Amino acid sequence: MAAGEELAVRRRLLSSMLLVAVIAVLLLGVPLSVLVARMTNDEAAEELRAEATRLLVGVEYALSRQQAIGADHLAKNYPDRYIQVFFRGHPPVVVGTPPPEGRELVEEARSENGYIRISRDSAQVEREVQTRLVLIIALAVVALGVAVWLATVTSRRLSLPLQELTKIAERLGSGDARPSRHRSGIPEVDLVAEVLDRSALRISDLLAREREFATDASHQLRTPLTGLTMRLEEIVASADRPEVVREEGEAAIVQVERLTAVIDELLAAARRQRHAQAEPIEIDEIVQQQIIEWEPTFRRAQRSLVLTGDRGLRALGTPGGLSQVLATLLENSLKHGAGTLRIHTMSNERSVVIEVSDEGPGIPDNLGQKIFERNVSGAGGTGLGLTLARALVAADGGRLELVRRRPATFAVFLRHVHDLEKERHRVVSGPA
Structure with missing residues (x-):
């Protein structure tokens, strides 16, 4: 999110929250001001009414005791008031200065013998109302100030996580699939961040798989291409012998078919579909195919290939996958091993086993089972063959x-064919 866009988002959030705050203040402040003005006037009128009643009781009591009504006493006890006393048989008594016309606030108290009228200047009441309204306005201004502060903090708190989410989305779009792990404390925004993080992990995994597939493909295709190159070299070297040319041409065709199968295997592995493609295969055919392909290469290296063990074995697998595995073991022995290479096939209660061994120095002690880890090689190789x-x-x-490390002996353990029949039976019959 650009700086201008971020400011625009903050400005919109701030203006929206301020508008809500102003509406709330108006909805509360205006009725409150009217109510305060009315209550102040009512209080002034009630105060005058109480004074008139109290004064009426006092005057009646004084007259009942034949006492005169003292104007000075009334002026002293009721300052800022204009008092008029009217009783039968007694002269009227007037105390104070009458308020200006149009600004008087008047209340009366009556009895059988007379009445008392008391008034005051309403300007005093108006000043009191204004004082209270000023207080309300000050409180409203403080409330708006607090609203502005809260709106600013909230807009920043909301815009910063949104800016972070925008950066994460931009990184995902540019191929940087690192998860952020940053949380803002806002549940809704954090939920979006978690979804983006999960998407980043999935994208990162997909990118890693794509890189691994490219690396694996380049490594796995190198072996059949090398074999195809050697066969073509044999054809060129044997151009004067038609039977050899025919034999080598057929072997080259087999190499091309194997190269196609390797590509299919790599694609299937990338899509995670190979387990579903496992089927009964003939072990002898695949082993013999590898011996035919690699025998000329071993012969030129003055080494021999020997096949021993049980014949006619069948196991669960994919022809291309097992061919590639055996080709990798033979190629490793050709590079790092020595002497006769033996392929021994056998079957036990659990598996069909294909052992590949030679008479070389074996696996160094510092490697051991690490030999199967990615990018681990004991002799300057790529470290991918055995992993794949x-x-x-x-x-x-x-x-x-x-x-066995010395001499190096690798064993391929494959499932029996009847294992597939048992699995199919369990699927058909279902759980007991």
Whole structure:
């Protein structure tokens, strides 16, 4: 949010809150002022009425005792009052100065023998009303001042979190998916912030997956491309032998098909769909395919490939995934191992096992099981091959383990085919 936009938001919030405050003050202040003026006038009239009544009682009592009405006494006890006393058989008594015409406030008290009229200048009452109205206006001004302060604080408190939310949204739009974790204490704004933080985490996870997929794809495609390059080199070197050219051409086609399968596997892994694609596969076909592909490379390195163990095994997996795993193990042995490479297949009660071992120096002690961690390599490699291989096996419901360090022996554990039949039976029959 730009500075101008922020000021505009604050200005709108401030003006709205001030308008509400002014309306509230007017709705309360105007009726209160009218009520105070009326109450002040009523109090003045009630005071005069009480004075007239009290004076009437005193005069009747004095006359009953044959006492004269003292004008000086009345003037002393009732200053600022104009008093007129009228009783039968007695002369009228007038005390004080009459108030100006149009400003008199008059009250009377009557009895059987006469009456008393008392009046005062209403200007005094008006001044008292004005004093009270000034107090009300002062309180209203103070209330408006407090409202301005509260409006300023509240507008700032609301605009700053909105500005923070805008920054988070801008960061998300620019690809920076870091969550803010900042909370303002306003439940509604914090709820939006939490939603944005969750969105940031999801976007960050998606971006990380995209980066990993790009890295994994570049690494996984390198192996079949290398194999395809070697096959083409064999074709070029054997151009004078048609049977070799045909054999190598067919092997190159297999490499291309494998490259296509690897791309499909990577895409499926990125979409998290490989576990649902696991199906019964023939172990012998996949192992033989890898031996055919890698045997010329090992032969040039003066190394041999040996296949031992049980034949005719079937397990749950994906052909492309298992081929890629075995290719990774063979490539690692070619780079870091030595001597004869043995592929041993067997079956036990829990799994179908494919062991790959050689006669090299093995895995360094400082690596151990860390060899499967991402970006961990013992000989200057990328540190991705075994990580991706373990992920591919795990996606098929199996696992890849280092069962022996020296000589290095890796084992691929795959599920039996009857495990799938048991799962389907549980799904059909449902819970007991």
